[in-house]
Amino acid sequence: GQNIDQPTEMTATEGAIVQINCTYQTSGFNGLFWYQQHAGEAPTFLSYNVLDGLEEKGRFSSFLSRSKGYSYLLLKELQMKDSASYLCAPMDSNYQLIWGAGTKLIIKP
Amino acid sequence: NAGVTQTPKFRVLKTGQSMTLLCAQDMNHEYMYWYRQDPGMGLRLIHYSVGEGTTAKGEVPDGYNVSRLKKQNFLLGLESAAPSQTSVYFCASSYLASGSSSGANVLTFGAGSRLTVL
Numbered sequence: 459g460q461n462i463d464q465p466t467e468m469t470a471t472e473g474a475i476v477q478i479n480c481t482y483q484t485s486g487f488n489g490l491f492w493y494q495q496h497a498g499e500a501p502t503f504l505s506y507n508v509l510d511g512l513e514e515k516g517r518f519s520s521f522l523s524r525s526k527g528y529s530y531l532l533l534k535e536l537q538m539k540d541s542a543s544y545l546c547a548p549m550d551s552n553y554q555l556i557w558g559a560g561t562k563l564i565i566k567p
Numbered sequence: 568n569a570g571v572t573q574t575p576k577f578r579v580l581k582t583g584q585s586m587t588l589l590c591a592q593d594m595n596h597e598y599m600y601w602y603r604q605d606p607g608m609g610l611r612l613i614h615y616s617v618g619e620g621t622t623a624k625g626e627v628p629d630g631y632n633v634s635r636l637k638k639q640n641f642l643l644g645l646e647s648a649a650p651s652q653t654s655v656y657f658c659a660s661s662y663l664a665s666g667s668s669s670g671a672n673v674l675t676f677g678a679g680s681r682l683t684v685l
Contacts, residue, residue, distance in 0.1 A: 557611070
């Protein structure tokens with residue numbers, strides 16, 4: 459079966475760095491997405507990885523290891539507005555997204 | 568720059584009632600999707616459409632029907648609502664056809680429709 463595993467909740471301090479891990483098992487693989495979802499709002503696109511390695515985009519970076527079925531999202535210089543849920547979503551062989559339950563990130567001053 | 572618009576945003580139904588959620592996108596996207604989101608669970612795909620006049624079942628299609636008569640609109644219908652259908656419903660669209668791994672299959676979501684079935 460297809461499975462996504464990411465921590466339910468994480469807490470970090472404003473200005474710090476946090477890494478949100480995601481492990482996955484899918485039927486085939488065509489890349490992995492990270493989305494951000496603030497409470498009560500729609501998910502918005504953060505990053506996409508299809509090859510192994512690190513993709514950097516401002517304060518956010520995303521890493522992928524296809525052989526390990528593993529990805530992480532790295533958030534630097536945390537701001538209060540980064541308090542949100544972060545959704546890991548690999549794409550299977552049918553180009554369908556398989557969504558994790560999300561990691562709720564709480565930023566404390 | 569409307570993007571994806573869902574109506575209504577909130578609705579309370581009684582068991583057995585019917586209703587339709589409307590999704591409209593102005594980005595000329597081919598692909599449209601209906602998801603539901605429940606606490607502690609990932610987004611689950613209900614139905615999707617790869618183009619005008621076509622629809623397909625997703626992961627949890629039972630109890631729902633959809634129609635895509637116009638490219639810009641994707642309707643989700645509940646014929647006889649049940650309490651298990653209490654959820655937040657998200658519509659999304661994308662422009663990439665299947666068969667490409669370029670990463671352009673980014674979903675644009677609507678703001679969501681919160682449905683409560685009593």
